Amino acid sequence: MPSETDPQQPAPANDPTPAGAPGEPQGPASDALPTEEELEREAVPATVRRAPKFGAFITVGALLGLVVGLVLAIALQPAVPVVSDAGFISFLGGHGTVRTVCAVAGAVFGGFLGGALAVLADRRSRAR
Numbered sequence: 001m002p003s004e005t006d007p008q009q010p011a012p013a014n015d016p017t018p019a020g021a022p023g024e025p026q027g028p029a030s031d032a033l034p035t036e037e038e039l040e041r042e043a044v045p046a047t048v049r050r051a052p053k054f055g056a057f058i059t060v061g062a063l064l065g066l067v068v069g070l071v072l073a074i075a076l077q078p079a080v081p082v083v084s085d086a087g088f089i090s091f092l093g094g095h096g097t098v099r100t101v102c103a104v105a106g107a108v109f110g111g112f113l114g115g116a117l118a119v120l121a122d123r124r125s126r127a128r
Contacts, residue, residue, distance in 0.1 A: 049125055049126065052121040052125070053118075054118045058111045058115050058118065060114055061110040061114020061115065061117070062110045062114065064110050065106035065109050065110015066103050066104075066106050066107035066110065067106075068110070069102040069103045069104070069105055069106020069107065069110075070103040070106070072102060072106070073099040073101075073102035077095055077098070077099075
């Protein structure tokens, strides 16, 4: 037979102490609220630092660089027709090669630029 102090047993139905609402503190600690003086003694001033998310900066920079590189490759394509558009991979033959290389180079450059902007934003968010 379990003892009366067993926490797994439900309280008897004739228990005079009603259970409080969920979220309310129970027991003697709920009666001892700290005073203003105690709170002022123990309070520690805090500052919120809003650090940038480096991954987001790099991803956005890479995507913008990819788009800019692709647009520049299309806008500045030479007027000379390409003799053969057949390459090892079809989009890597002729103008497709130039567009692909420009888009990849723009993405890499944009990723580095986004990372540099994240570092600058991180430095500005630190305490002075």
